[in-house]
Amino acid sequence: MRTMGKALGAVLMLAGLVLPAAAQDRLVIAGRDAGFAPALAKMVELYQAKNPNVKIERLELGGGPLYERLAVGAREKTAATDVAMLDDIWAPEFMARGWLTDLDTVGGLPGEFVKSAIDVSKHNGKLYAAPFVGNIAMFAYRKDLLAKHGFERPKTWSDVVKAAQVIQDKEQGVSGLVFRGIKGNPIVTSFLPVLWAHGGEVVSADGKAVLDTPAAEKALTQFLSFKPLAPKGVETYNATELRDAVQQGRAAIAVEMWSSWAGTLDGSASKVANQVEVVATPGEVKGPAPMLGAWLLAIPADSPNKARAADFIRFVTSPENQKLIALETGNPPTLAALFNDKDLVAKYRWYPAQLEALNVAQARPRISQWARVETILGDYLQLALIGQMPPKQALTEANAQIARALSR
């Protein structure tokens, strides 16, 4: 009995030692990998230098694994993440389910952010996230090649096809265009600006599946006409392959050029420095509909370190750090004024055009089931792209599946 008492005492002593340690000043930051990682890494480095007593752990994850970690963590209330990097398309689900902290309860967020980016960070009037990367799907073309063959900036997707066809026919080793054809999110984000330009939608304003329309069929038929103009194997192309094709001069037009990818276009690794024009996406029967793809920073509702997390988010979204991130890593800012900052415009000549695009940017449907809808659409788009399903059938079946997903 005495031994047991000693053991209990030892456990309690250990607990006494451990408990204060568990409550120490710490931050677990779950962010994206690839091009986004250097931005967060830089911020962690600077924040750590200013706050040497904070224990910071930064996780670098791909899009899918990051979503899984955050969604599972929120459902299980693991309190394992203090700062979460969110794709704007995940935000409706996270905000509606109460998985995020209202930022106004932890000191608020100063700064004049781009309207479209701050809009996707709110739910029922409350601010649940801070816009971190002002990404938007732009359109890129080789101004030298288009001019050489008598083309101006394409205003419509039909213009794009015409120019791409001529360049592909006449320029040895250069594909007319390039896009991301791999299934899932990439092929969907390539297709949506074309769909929107044709007046089509995936989900209506009242939350119904509306993909089986003549407008959507025209859009998909046109999208499929891109394939013979693209490099062989475009079905497997993701961001890296697209960027390489443009930078190595192997493609004349990029159907989508996310602003965070464009940062290296004029760099030393590029064979086409200063020859690529980055502009808003073309239209068709409707005007251009650039797609918003902002990345946000939020505090999970179960974070045990909310005050510290809020302080880190305010640090990252301050004007000086947003500018530093843009200059050093190419990730575009979300503070409106920075798009006209002379240092940034000197480095990224398309920033004023990007601000215009951001001001009219279209967000993907704000529904909590978007991840599933996007996957369904991506599956059927790829079946159409590889010729295993006619466009009309692909849209009809995708629409039925999306309707079912929305009803659950």
Next chain:
Amino acid sequence: MTASRRLLPWLLLTPALLIFAGLTLYPLGRTLALSLFATDYGFENAKFVGLENFRELWDSRFFRQAVTNTVLFTVVSTVLEVAAGLGLALLLDRAFPGRTLVMTLLLAPFVLSTMVVTAIWRAWFHFDLGFLNNLLRAIGLPGVPWLFDPNLALWSIVLVDVWQTAPFAFLIIFAGLRLIPQDVYEAARVDGAGPWRRFRDMTLPLLAPYLFVAALLRSVDSFKLFDKVYAMTGGGPGQATETVSMFVYRQGFRFFDIGLASAAAVVMIAVAGLLAVVYAASLLKGAGR
């Protein structure tokens, strides 16, 4: 026998049984139960739907395609891996200079992590810049769309799997080959049996238990195929390389349709269980019990 002596084996088995119950029986039972519900996570807010999830699986063209791909992959990769393992074992059964080095090189792919293997092969499969297509072009042949031709992508993954795991089959078969007494072959030679006859009528029958074990272990593992597909094609192009594991993963962790994912997992467990029963029955039969 006293009561305490009778209880002792159970007492000793208890930790293992508890672990088995906690880590195997409980998840299995929970998965089976969840497959009867419409739920986006656990039983909280779950709605009982009976066999509706299984009906949905049956109606899903993507699930049917995933099952077809998984079965095709399992059968073809298992046959090729065991055949390659047998061939390598026969080659390395005889002494020659550098045999140790060859064996070491042969085993190298098996000890690499799958992520490393897939990174290597993704680079080799690249249409424009990949090693394989450059090799083909060097001898005047056209490049092959290894990963983006829907008719070829699954077989490309089979190739990677054979490259990585045939050494495992080789190890099992080689061990069996070394256990065959040489005097059996001597007697056959004296009786006038040629090399083919000795292989067909002696080596193969004597190796049969080892071939069987290699085939069963490989087939159970192949049936769970996930990592290579996830890293190399993501299930595409189209649904050409989608497997049941990928289907379960997507339904469960991308869509949080846990009921449907559990139903698909139950189908997987049933098939894998069937293979396990065949394996266990064969082992018991071999042991004469």
